[in-house]
Amino acid sequence: MPLPFLTADRTFDSAAESALPYDDPDRWRRPYRPGPWRVGVAALVLLLASFVLFAAVLTALTGSPPTSAVVLGVGLAIVAGALRLLRMGVWVSGRGLRSTGFLVTRTVPWARVVSVRTVQQPVRWLGLPRTVQGQALALVRKDRPxxxxxxxxxxxxxxFLGRPVAFDRAADTVEAWAAENHRG
Structure with a gap:
């Protein structure tokens, strides 16, 4: 079963390739592949979900349907959380830029984007409160500071932890989308 949210829309093998190879510019696409940390965490969460779902089956076999329904619901919620974790990231289309978080998705039309650029700044390490010096792809909007x-x-x-080349490619691709949509 193909999982389109796990693949990037383009390969980076050809240097002569255009920055924006697309057939349908209005389709939302992630311009990079999810990193090994994200996929690994999602795999561990899905492993936990398999144990919870197995517990739901065992609970149902022992004759406690209400309890097994609750455990089944918890297992399905864990699966949904793992899938949402895999969908997190930046998505682009001809309509705008979408930043998908675990709970919140924000879409900014290209008309409100002033610039997208790479900056050197303190960044959060794996989303935790601890900050380290790194690079970030910053979005400058017309309606917000x-x-x-x-x-x-x-x-x-x-x-992108431990993958600086992948970060550079992804940042360049998002910047190219922003430049292309400011022109057009």
């Missing part, structure tokens, strides 16, 4: 907008991508996130 620059300090008020969280970074789109960072070098120390689940997708």
């Amino acid at each position: 620059a300090d008020d907008t969280p970074p789109l991508l960072t070098t120390h996130s689940l997708d």
Whole structure:
């Protein structure tokens, strides 16, 4: 079963390739692959979900349907959380830029985007409160101050920790989308 949210829309093998190879510019796409940390955490969460779902089956076999229904609900919630974790990230289309978090998704139309650029700044390590020096892809909007907008991508996130080349490619691709949609 193909899982389109796990794949990037393009490969980075050809340097001569255009920055924006797309057939349908209005389709939302993630311009990078999810990182090994994100996929690993999601795999561990799905492993936990398999144990919880197995417990739901065992509970149902022992004759306690209300309890097994609660355990089944918890197991399905864990699966939904793992899938949401895999969908987190930055998505682009001809309509705008979408930043998908675990609980909140924010979409900014290209008309409200002033610039997208890579900056050197303290960034959160794996989303935790601890900050380290790194790079971030910053979004500058017309309707908000620059300090008020969280970074789109960072070098120390689940997708790019220990993968600076992947961060550079993703940042360049998002910047190219922004430049292309400001022109058009």
